[in-house]
Amino acid sequence: MKYKIAVFPGDGVGPELINEGIKVIEKSAELDKFDVEWIKYIYGAEQYQETKEVLSEKNLKEIKNSCNAIYCGAFDNSIIKADNEVKNISNFIRNYFDQYISLRPIKLLPNVENPLAGKTHKEIDFVVIRENSEDFYVGAAGRAKNGKNRHQIDIDRGVCKVKFGLNIETKGNEIAYQIGVLSKKGCDRAIKFAFEYAKSKNKKKITAIDKANMIEAYNFWRESVVRIAEEYPGIEHEFKLIDVAAVNFIRQPERYEVIVAPNMFGDILSDLGTIIQGGLAFAAQGNINPEGVSMFEPIHGSAPKLKEQGIVNPVATIWAGALMLDAIGQQKSGDLIIKAIESVLKDGRTRTQDLGGNNTTSEMGDAIVDKLIEIHD
Numbered sequence: 001m002k003y004k005i006a007v008f009p010g011d012g013v014g015p016e017l018i019n020e021g022i023k024v025i026e027k028s029a030e031l032d033k034f035d036v037e038w039i040k041y042i043y044g045a046e047q048y049q050e051t052k053e054v055l056s057e058k059n060l061k062e063i064k065n066s067c068n069a070i071y072c073g074a075f076d077n078s079i080i081k082a083d084n085e086v087k088n089i090s091n092f093i094r095n096y097f098d099q100y101i102s103l104r105p106i107k108l109l110p111n112v113e114n115p116l117a118g119k120t121h122k123e124i125d126f127v128v129i130r131e132n133s134e135d136f137y138v139g140a141a142g143r144a145k146n147g148k149n150r151h152q153i154d155i156d157r158g159v160c161k162v163k164f165g166l167n168i169e170t171k172g173n174e175i176a177y178q179i180g181v182l183s184k185k186g187c188d189r190a191i192k193f194a195f196e197y198a199k200s201k202n203k204k205k206i207t208a209i210d211k212a213n214m215i216e217a218y219n220f221w222r223e224s225v226v227r228i229a230e231e232y233p234g235i236e237h238e239f240k241l242i243d244v245a246a247v248n249f250i251r252q253p254e255r256y257e258v259i260v261a262p263n264m265f266g267d268i269l270s271d272l273g274t275i276i277q278g279g280l281a282f283a284a285q286g287n288i289n290p291e292g293v294s295m296f297e298p299i300h301g302s303a304p305k306l307k308e309q310g311i312v313n314p315v316a317t318i319w320a321g322a323l324m325l326d327a328i329g330q331q332k333s334g335d336l337i338i339k340a341i342e343s344v345l346k347d348g349r350t351r352t353q354d355l356g357g358n359n360t361t362s363e364m365g366d367a368i369v370d371k372l373i374e375i376h377d
Contacts, residue, residue, distance in 0.1 A: 002035040003328055006067040008089070012302030013046040013312045013361075016075025019335040020314035020365030021321040024340075027369045028333040043089060044301075045076035052088060055089055060096045063077065064293055068328050070097075071321060072297035076187040076304060082300065090287075093295050098158045099287035100186070101193050102130040102266060104299075106253075106273035107282075109315075110346035112355070114278050119253060121342075126162065128258040128273055129197060130266025131190035131204065132160035132287065137263045140179035144168040159185040169237045181218055182262065187224035193290060194260035195232045201258075205236040209245050209261035209269065221262055245269060248275060274299070281312075281354050284319035286327060296324040315341055318368060340371040347371075 007022070009015035017313060022038065035073050041063075044056040063070065077088040077335055093099070108114055108124035116124075138160065140153045153164040160183045168175075191208070198206055208225045210218035223240060240248070242265045246256055246336045249272050261269060272285040280300035288294040298316035319341060326334035344350055350367035351357025359367075 001036065001329075003068045004037045004039055004066055004304070005324070006063045007040045007069045008043065008070065008072040008075075009040070010073035010089075010302060011046050011076040012304040012307045013072060014075065014302050014363055016308070016310065017298065017312060017314045017317040018073040018102065020069065020368075021317045022279070024318050024337055024372065025321045025325065026369055027066065027240050027351065027372055028330075028337060031373070032333045034333075036332060039063075042050055048162050055092060057096070062246060064097070065294060069324050070126060070293060070295040071315065071324055072295060073232075074298060074302040076299060076302040089106070090295075090297065094287050095157070097289050097293045097295070098133065099289045099292075099294055100131065100133045100158050101190060101286070101288040101290070102128075102132040102270065103197075103286035103288055104128045104130070104241075104270040104273060105284065105319070105323070106270075106277050108277045108283060109342055111248035111348050112282065113344060114252070114276050116250060116276055119276070120208075123254040124276055124344050125199070126273075127258055127259065128266060128270045129190070129194045129260045130270060131186060131261070132266075133263070134160050134180075134186045135265075136178055136180035137264035138181050140164065140181060142166075143174065143176045144170055145174050146170050146172060153179070155181060159183055159189070178262070180215075180217060183218050184224065187221050187262075188228060191224050191260055193288075194258055195228060195235060196290075198235050198258045203235070203257040205238065206260060207245070207256055207259045208237060208239050209259060209265045210239065211242050211265070212239070213229070213241060218262065225260075229251070241266065245301045246272060249273065279354075282315055282319070284316050284323055285325045286320070288327060294295065294324070295318040311353050312361050313354050314361050315345075316364050318365065333369055336372060336376060337368070339375060340368050343371045343375065344368050357368050 009018045039049040055376040063241050075089050105127050106119040110121050138155045138157050149168040155162040210221050212218040283299045285299050322337035336360050344367045350359050
């Protein structure tokens with residue numbers, strides 16, 4: 001089996017981190033007898049500053065027609081501009097491919113410090129599945145000045161295509177508003193993905209997050225959960241309000257196996273999960289379209305001040321590569337990479353600066369490759 005992977009090394013430390021991810025994946029491919037062809041795309045902030053070239057729909061069509069997945073380093077999105085507008089490459093890719101799922105494993109690895117007293121890697125091991133295209137992030141926002149205002153808002157995100165015509169009259173005050181939108185198809189496909197994921201990973205419980213006690217629209221989300229849960233009698237489901245879930249992340253993270261949440265609440269819980277798993281160095285993300293092309297990346301920034309120093313921890317990028325292998329059908333390889341990461345950290349002999357050691361980015365990648373060879377059967 002041969003896979004074509006589009007690679008965006010990105011900016012700052014991105015290229016050196018993606019090199020470690022590629023190194024680990026290539027060794028995994030050798031051990032498990034599949035092939036990977038890397039198609040490199042150099043678009044990023046640094047490339048834009050030199051050439052003024054930006055990622056185009058033509059490039060994305062090429063990827064759609066020829067590649068199995070997208071693997072990214074880190075982007076400095078703040079300074080990429082086209083036509084006087086900031087162009088966030090990650091968001092551009094996500095929207096183009098309708099990557100409507102954000103998959104974030106929240107797993108504390110051995111010998112990694114976290115802020116929760118008494119909690120170890122045995123208690124912190126779950127996944128947050130976030131609906132990635134709707135809710136309060138559809139861009140339906142505006143301001144209305146004192147008096148009469150007429151606004152039109154057009155939304156075209158994934159399966160959600162809506163037009164709002166608003167007649168707003170305010171008296172004595174200026175207002176700002178943000179409209180959250182949930183569609184039946186949008187809710188159903190995210191929740192269906194969560195149940196399918198739980199089934200494939202032998203998980204027995206799904207926790208659905210909302211704020212239905214205060215925001216009526218989230219009862220729409222709950223209805224989807226109840227309806228789809230009927231198709232999976234072997235998987236328990238429960239509902240948790242966002243504030244209760246946030247408290248439980250700190251007090252009892254062991255309660256959770258698979259969490260599924262609307263866009264905004266999934267964003268909040270994913271970031272909170274990053275802290276309890278030890279920080280950005282261990283936070284990997286899959287932006288997934290199960291029927292199309294998905295993208296995998298670390299969630300940390302490009303750290304331009306650390307560029308070419310060879311000191312940044314590559315675990316998040318390597319972990320993102322493991323998620324990618326799992327998604328394209330090489331689950332055994334993805335699982336073994338994560339086990340190799342765990343074994344290296346548990347052993348404790350190879351530690352980058354953020355872990356209190358003095359090993360380089362490349363040495364951490366080499367250690368994971370060596371461990372992968374050792375544990376492979």
